[in-house]
Amino acid sequence: MRPQEGAPIAPGVPIEAAQGTRWPSYRHPRSWHYSHWDQPGQPSTTQFPSSSTTQFPSSSTAQSPPWANGRRFHGRRMHHHLRGMHRTSETRVLAGVCGGMSKATGIDVTLLRIGFVLAGLAMGFPVLVYAVAWMVVPMDQETTNIFSRAINDRRGIRLVVALIPVVVITQIFVSVLHIGFIGFFGWPVLLAVGLTILIWRNASEPERVWIDHDLVPMLSMGSEGSGRWKLILRVSAGALLAAGGGVVLIMGHTSTAALRPLAGVVLVIGAIVVIFGPWWLSLVRDLMSERQARALAEERTQMAAHVHDSVLQTLALIQRSADDPQNVVRLARAQERELRGWLFEGRPPGTFSEDAVMLGEGVGLLQHKIEADHGITVQVVLVGDCPLTDALRALLDAAREATVNAAKWSGAPQVSLYAEVEAHAVMLYVRDRGVGFDPDAVPADRQGIAQSIRARMARYGGKVVIRSSPGDGTEVEMSMPRSTNSSTTTSTISS
Amino acid sequence: MTESGRPRIFLVEDHAVFRAGVRAELGNAVDVVGEADEVAAAVELINERIPDVVLLDVHLPGGGGQAVLHGVLPHHPEVQFLALSVSDAPEDVIAVIRAGARGYITKTISGGELLQAVYRVAAGDAVFSPRLAGFVLDAFAHSTAIGPDPIAEGGGGPVGAGGSAGLDPELDQLSPREREVLRLIARGYTYKEVARDLSISAKTVESHVSSVLRKLQLSTRHQLTRWATDRRLV
Numbered sequence: 199m200r201p202q203e204g205a206p207i208a209p210g211v212p213i214e215a216a217q218g219t220r221w222p223s224y225r226h227p228r229s230w231h232y233s234h235w236d237q238p239g240q241p242s243t244t245q246f247p248s249s250s251t252t253q254f255p256s257s258s259t260a261q262s263p264p265w266a267n268g269r270r271f272h273g274r275r276m277h278h279h280l281r282g283m284h285r286t287s288e289t290r291v292l293a294g295v296c297g298g299m300s301k302a303t304g305i306d307v308t309l310l311r312i313g314f315v316l317a318g319l320a321m322g323f324p325v326l327v328y329a330v331a332w333m334v335v336p337m338d339q340e341t342t343n344i345f346s347r348a349i350n351d352r353r354g355i356r357l358v359v360a361l362i363p364v365v366v367i368t369q370i371f372v373s374v375l376h377i378g379f380i381g382f383f384g385w386p387v388l389l390a391v392g393l394t395i396l397i398w399r400n401a402s403e404p405e406r407v408w409i410d411h412d413l414v415p416m417l418s419m420g421s422e423g424s425g426r427w428k429l430i431l432r433v434s435a436g437a438l439l440a441a442g443g444g445v446v447l448i449m450g451h452t453s454t455a456a457l458r459p460l461a462g463v464v465l466v467i468g469a470i471v472v473i474f475g476p477w478w479l480s481l482v483r484d485l486m487s488e489r490q491a492r493a494l495a496e497e498r499t500q501m502a503a504h505v506h507d508s509v510l511q512t513l514a515l516i517q518r519s520a521d522d523p524q525n526v527v528r529l530a531r532a533q534e535r536e537l538r539g540w541l542f543e544g545r546p547p548g549t550f551s552e553d554a555v556m557l558g559e560g561v562g563l564l565q566h567k568i569e570a571d572h573g574i575t576v577q578v579v580l581v582g583d584c585p586l587t588d589a590l591r592a593l594l595d596a597a598r599e600a601t602v603n604a605a606k607w608s609g610a611p612q613v614s615l616y617a618e619v620e621a622h623a624v625m626l627y628v629r630d631r632g633v634g635f636d637p638d639a640v641p642a643d644r645q646g647i648a649q650s651i652r653a654r655m656a657r658y659g660g661k662v663v664i665r666s667s668p669g670d671g672t673e674v675e676m677s678m679p680r681s682t683n684s685s686t687t688t689s690t691i692s693s
Numbered sequence: 694m695t696e697s698g699r700p701r702i703f704l705v706e707d708h709a710v711f712r713a714g715v716r717a718e719l720g721n722a723v724d725v726v727g728e729a730d731e732v733a734a735a736v737e738l739i740n741e742r743i744p745d746v747v748l749l750d751v752h753l754p755g756g757g758g759q760a761v762l763h764g765v766l767p768h769h770p771e772v773q774f775l776a777l778s779v780s781d782a783p784e785d786v787i788a789v790i791r792a793g794a795r796g797y798i799t800k801t802i803s804g805g806e807l808l809q810a811v812y813r814v815a816a817g818d819a820v821f822s823p824r825l826a827g828f829v830l831d832a833f834a835h836s837t838a839i840g841p842d843p844i845a846e847g848g849g850g851p852v853g854a855g856g857s858a859g860l861d862p863e864l865d866q867l868s869p870r871e872r873e874v875l876r877l878i879a880r881g882y883t884y885k886e887v888a889r890d891l892s893i894s895a896k897t898v899e900s901h902v903s904s905v906l907r908k909l910q911l912s913t914r915h916q917l918t919r920w921a922t923d924r925r926l927v
Binding site for chain 1: 801823824826827830831834876879880881882
């Protein structure tokens with residue numbers, strides 16, 4: 199649980215999101231922001247080491263009054279009431295709602311889950327309750343809920359509104375055919391589906407990665423199977439349902455006269471399709487163009503991260519060693535080689551670990567490179583070893599960035615890097631005893647932490663926790679799952 | 694200790710420059726009672742002067758740091774050894790620890806930290822550098838004791854060289870708490886920071902570390918011996 203005192207709950211909505219676009223902005227290449235906003239005499243809002251666990255993104259602005267945020271975001275009031283409750287990412291099956299409720303109430307989580315499923319099957323509306331909770335209750339280690347972001351997502355709201363005719367059709371159908379059960383059951387489920395759209399569109403980056411990589415494959419049931427089998431399965435399931443429906447209709451209404459209202463229903467549906475059809479089409483088209491835009495934005499993000507890590511870093515180094523022409527030449531030459539490799543051979547710059555096969559080698563390269571470039575000691579401790587995957591290379595890139603940050607800003611002569619290979623994940627810690635900073639005071643769009651570390655890790659499902667407070671050094675904790683499906687992740691990103 | 698309470702230190706190190714550096718760094722906080730630059734002279738002088746702590750270079754002409762340990766500990770088990778090296782290769786480190794050194798530090802250590810380490814060893818506690826913690830975690834990987842914490846029965850205390858190979862299964866495993874402590878040390882935490890992070894006293898951290906040292910010295914654990922064999926230690 200995050201410390202509440204002194205840290206107002208401030209919705210960490212990036213400015214871009216509030217304006218309706220989700221394009222990342224790169225204002226400043228400045229990486230690490232060691233600020234001294236905490237006055238020496240005052241109790242620091244974040245206490246090293248364990249209580250200041252801050253998971254990015256978090257732009258809770260310690261210096262702005264809480265009401266300033268509350269006025270802009272209506273979601274805050276709801277958040278306020280439920281602030282004791284957070285969804286749990288550790289034990290989540292779906293959204294972590296039951297886990298959070300279990301933590302808040304003390305009821306066994308399995309019992310809650312069974313209750314939710316049974317109640318959902320019996321009545322339908324608990325499904326809607328669950329979806330609402332997903333939106334309103336923030337994730338643990340996050341300060342804002344999805345709702346506060348969703349209310350600014352106009353396109354998503356339009357999509358959900360477009361679902362309303364579908365609900366209406368179902369209701370008409372149901373009332374005509376007198377199947378009250380489905381009507382009772384159908385509308386909350388349909389509304390929950392609508393909310394799910396908003397949730398998916400407005401989930402935070404780590405949660406969206408989780409949804410894309412864990413939840414979606416789970417729902418599409420055996421995605422490894424060939425496409426044809428899935429098609430056959432779907433078509434036969436549909437045919438079975440249609441046949442069943444037909445049988446029910448004919449059996450339930452012995453006289454053909456009863457089929458007359460059915461014809462009416464079909465006509466109404468036709469009318470609705472004619473009226474709303476073009477609108478739906480345009481929505482689908484919008485969605486597709488938005489997906490393209492998002493892919494483009496992601497590519498831009500990656501490119502910016504690469505340029506930041508390689509070119510901008512080198513330029514900074516060159517400025518610093520202006521009185522050492524030999525070093526300048528060496529840096530410029532190395533940078534030139536790297537850029538050429540990127541432009542003409544497709545090798546991403548900023549990736550130094552391409553020659554390494556094992557994690558240990560990669561860590562060694564990292565150590566040498568930083569010791570050579572920045573003149574500090576990197577003390578490396580490695581427990582275990584494993585072959586490098588794309589995800590682990592991303593972990594090394596993020597670790598390199600964290601170490602460079604420490605070298606540049608902390609003022610400490612030595613940085614400790616500890617990596618441990620566990621059964622399911624690789625843990626990596628970068629720690630310095632330098633000046634430290636207030637993680638809550640770093641604007642979320644700072645390139646160094648936001649893109650080069652956080653986004654890089656999130657792309658492969660990794661997690662980043664930064665612990666620091668002014669005067670007490672900094673520790674960046676990174677964990678990268680050793681999943682085998684990391685290759686699929688890469689393909690979706692590079693395409 | 695001398696009457697002044699300062700620990701009596703003996704330096705075994707083949708580089709005169711480094712010896713001078715250590716002397717300067719430790720300054721007046723300790724009494725340096727002697728120096729040696731090779732094994733035979735070191736064994737003779739240490740047995741004669743019986744210092745509190747010997748700062749022992751791992752790479753020493755004439756048999757390495759282990760030879761000094763083997764030459765002194767059977768006669769004077771009360772002498773504490775703190776190993777120093779530049780290389781940080783696991784074989785060196787584990788070998789001197791198993792030969793009876795109470796701690797291991799690298800030569801990049803700062804003056805203040807070195808002094809702290811000397812005091813700690815003089816008091817009979819163990820000194821783990823982050824590297825050593827990493828090696829131990831590696832050597833004891835994939836086994837976590839579920840039984841009671843061995844600290845409860847008061848582990849620690851000086852251990853002689855090549856102690857009797859006990860069949861105690863607890864020697865072959867680290868307790869979860871010991872693992873936590875080692876992990877934090879490997880991450881670069883000082884004992885004080887470890888204590889703060891785990892909400893335990895610094896004394897408890899020390900006893901955990903001493904217990905790990907004892908296991909490292911006495912364990913006949915299959916994995917540990919194999920790990921050592923792989924690195925040509927045994």
